[in-house]
Amino acid sequence: MGRPRKSDMHLPRAVYLKHGAYWFVRSGRWQRLGATLEEALMEYARIIETPRGGMPALIDTVLEHIRPKLSKATIGQYTTAARKLKKMLQQFAPDQVRPKHVAAIKVALAPTPNMGNRCLSLLRQVFAYALEQQLVESNPAVGIKRHHESKRGRLISLDEYGAIYAKAGPRLQVIMDLCIRTGQRISDVLRIRRSDLTDEGIRFVQQKTGAKLVVPWTPELRTVVDRAKALHRNVLALTLLHNRRGKTPDYRTVADQWRAACAAAGVADAHIHDLRALALTHARRQGLNATRLAGHSSPAQTERYLRDREEPLASGPSFGILDSLIDSAKK
Secondary structure, three states: OOOOOOOOOOOOOOEEEEOOEEEEEEOOEEEEEEOOHHHHHHHHHHHHOOOOOOHHHHHHHHHHHHHHHOOHHHHHHHHHHHHHHHHHOOOOOHHHOOHHHHHHHHHHOOOOHHHHHHHHHHHHHHHHHHHHOOOOOOOOOOOOOOOOOOOOOOOOOHHHHHHHHHHOOHHHHHHHHHHHHHOOOHHHHHOOEHHHEOOOEEEEEOOOOOOEEEEEOOHHHHHHHHHHHHHOOOOOOOEOOOOOOOOOOOHHHHHHHHHHHHHHHOOOOOOOOHHHHHHHHHHHHOOOOHHHHHOOOOHHHHHOOOOOOOOOOOOOOOOOHHHHHHHHHHO
16 A cells, blocks of 8 residues: 655645646556646546446557557457457456456356457557556466367368369459469468569568568469559559559458358358468479468468378388398298
């Protein structure tokens, strides 16, 4: 318990007047409230008298704050996660949430581990923001382990790829070929700009990780890029895969076209993201550096994408003189 005041008895708890301004002090950190007592009291009320049930508003605030840094796919996942979290935490204020509550959320979402991990990830960022704003004194989501997510084992065969390709339109065919020949995420392929076509190859700055790499030109890759340029030759645009209006293709539209082509080809359980796995798996089979192509910092990250189901050859040992004795015994 803090020492009793000897001056400024009219000020609320933990508020001090210093250097011509009012300050709120908590955990050794000084937060400026204002130059006048009126300003200070209003700001103090905003900080201290957080309405019960303030978590939904905080989640919305943080989601908007981090949105510019997220890919479209991640925004969609976090929007769904935010909706679930707001429902579960609607009666909580930020300073009421404890690690046991976060652990309970994890348990509740165990049947859907992927979404559960998205919720935990978003909640960590929500409380990291709240900690910076001094709305809480600790992050209750830190230390709560993620769910184990099973690795997807589906590898699209070349025959299946050909069947889907035959049912796809010209632009989707180009997108498919760019995905398997560059090994990049669909979101990064759709964002290729004409300025990314360098003398060495196609330059990528991955939206998800920020990793930078150049995929060198091959005759096949140049052919695909030439086909992309010819799609809407009369439309000027900064991106390679623009539509008739010069806009970057929308991921959802491309994903819908992919699903339609899969259905028409009779290929089940094929995700457009499986094209990256197809590229990285075949890159490793051909002795190429799949980790470097993926833009990953370690081979362990790449393993999640590899779908190599080939059974390895495992030779047994030779026993030299023992084999000779066995041969002699047969004679």
